[in-house]
Amino acid sequence: MSPQPRPSRFLGAGIGILSVAAAVAVGHLVAAFTGPGSSPFLAVGDTVIRFSPQFLTEFAKTTFGTADKPVLLGGMAVVILAAAVVAGLAGRRRVGRGVTVVVALGLLGLATVVTAPTFRALDLVAPLVSLVVGPAVFLGLHRLARRSSDVEPHGLSRRAALLGGMAAVAVVAVASGVGGLPAGSGLAESRARMTDRLARARLAERAPAIPAGADFAELGTPPFLTSNADFYRIDVALRVPELRAEDWSLRIHGMVDREVTLTVDDLLARPLVERTVTMTCVSNPIGGDLVSTATFTGIDLRDLLREVGVRPGAEQIFATSVDGWTAGTPTDVVMEPARGAMLALGMNGEALPPEHGYPVRMLVPGLYGFVSATKWLVDLELTTFDARRAYWLERGWAQRAPIKTQSRIDFPRGFQTVPPGRVRCAGIAWSQPVGVGGVEVRMDGGPWRPATLTTEVSGRTWRMWTVDFDLAPGSHTVQVRATDANGAVQTEQRTDPIPDGASGQPATIFTVG
Known part of the structure; x- marks a missing residue:
């Protein structure tokens, strides 16, 4: 008896990708009805966030800013895609090996849902559905792939059946993923x-x-x-x-x-x-x-x-x-x-x-x-x-974390070129809840000059400042410091934001010319 033909590497990888995509997408769709937190994909992301060490969290926030979440989800998608390819390639020789990888991914999603701080019994539904769908699609596509390798006269129709099956899975995966997007729920x-x-x-x-x-x-x-x-x-x-x-x-x-x-x-x-x-x-x-x-x-x-x-x-x-x-x-x-x-x-x-x-x-x-x-x-x-x-x-962040007196230069912007002559600098300062009592600005390390402040609304809010300088063409550095309503001056000593807020006096380099 001749050995059963194996799918090509390309076809095997495709089967792995479609199987895992279907599992993730259908689980996400079910979670739209049972609770967003039960989505295996999002649960894995939440777990990564929950257990990330402080240095990694700060690296993500410093490097990517408010885009850190899309970057995390994109990175997760790449890792899952790689695991799906591994499952597909492993299943070419022995289908059971590929199924094992797909099941392992499903169990990972289930574990992250169950260990979430907001877990409810109903949250089991979505990851369990994913755990069933992934291996079922993987086995089904492999069955079609083996049949499509038979000789003529039926080879063409069976290959068409395989391609049709893969296309159907792809459509279901995309539709499920879109269906799992937030609908507003009133x-x-x-x-x-x-x-x-x-x-x-x-x-x-x-x-x-x-x-x-x-x-x-x-x-x-x-x-x-x-x-x-x-x-x-x-x-x-x-x-x-x-x-x-x-x-x-x-x-x-x-x-x-x-x-x-x-x-x-x-x-x-x-x-x-x-x-x-x-x-x-x-x-x-x-x-x-x-x-x-x-x-x-x-x-x-x-x-x-x-x-x-x-x-x-x-x-x-x-x-x-x-x-x-x-x-x-x-x-x-x-x-x-x-x-x-x-x-x-x-x-x-x-x-x-x-x-x-x-x-x-x-x-x-x-x-x-x-x-x-x-x-x-x-x-x-x-x-x-x-x-x-x-x-x-x-x-490792601070326990109490009162807001520090801070200021900012909004104009001129860093490395901006402004017309020669009188340059009007402007910015903001804040020191909640006592309020800002004064702002001083200096140019090129010269003496501090008091800035004009807007009327104070309350100690809980920021205040804007402005001051003019007559400047010659060339490069200049403007620096600002604020004083709170109790007379405490913003420190010049620079510290990082973590664990209790950044300190230091901002400075901006710009050009007149």
Whole structure:
């Protein structure tokens, strides 16, 4: 009996790729109905993020910025593609070897789903479907490949059957992948209803009016209020959670006198406050752009915690997002009467955008976001720092992380050439929550000169500055430093952003000519 013909290397690799693609895509499609977190593909990515060492996380953020998530997903796709090719080539000689590789990939997806912090029993469905689909497609295509190798007169029709089968699998994989993309799940309608409710609500506290000339946008600074579309976004979510306000609830428990579970209706029934706040990311480098300002609408968090009763010894508010991300906020900071900590539902006159935490996020002015600004908030536990360690604290970042006094030069830009004569420099400065008391600028290492500041809106927000210099043609270096409202000057000593925020005075080299 002659040995059974083997598929070509090209055909074998194609079978492996299609089998794995079908498994991943169908699992992703099923996850659209059982819960996005159960997608094996996304679960693997979440696991990589969850267990990545601090140096690797910082490398990704520093190298790729806000594109770190697409880069991660692309890298995962390349690795999976390589594994699929290995499965296909291994199956040319012995089909069982290829099936083993495909099953191993499926078990990896299953394991990452089961070990996720937000795992539910229903989440088993998607990875189990993937675990069945992958080997089934692999075996089915190999069966067609063996039949297509028979001699004429049936060879042509059987080869056509193989090609048709592979094409069908490809179509199913693509359709499943597209079908697994976020469909909104009524999120747009939910946000529209929330925006309407916030517009009709009576505010117990209004944000200070933004005075005319609050920025120097015509000189190159950002506008005083950052649009929602331009507001910086830094988080570890591979897929923005889709949580309707109607389905949301918040549990407050732990070291409290009275455990409560609140709905959006409960929050809207409380006195609503409106506060304009500048937020900045701890990863913002010296002179960086990970800083934005918006007017948020929500409830006062201190008042809420006073009602539930914070017990002595509760050092931190351990906040958890719907996707399992955690942050630990110092309780004493939140309980400061003038701090202005809040649970926000609205941003710049509309419901929170999904990527900024809809339906509810936490916000504490004066603290970097990784310890204070949990998005898609669903749980607050009053506890100690020893009892619970938050996501970034486990990676060596700071425990308290107050925002440092910082400034930035927006004009001239680095290595820009400007006309000779009088050069008007402009930028921003921030020092939440005390506010900016002054800004000084110097040119080419000369004496510091006070800059003109915009009117202060509040200590929680940035201020813009400008100053003029008469400069000769050639290369020049402008440097800036800010002073907070208490008289503390921005340090010249440079430190990296991690673990508790960058420090140092920004400088820009430009040319007059």
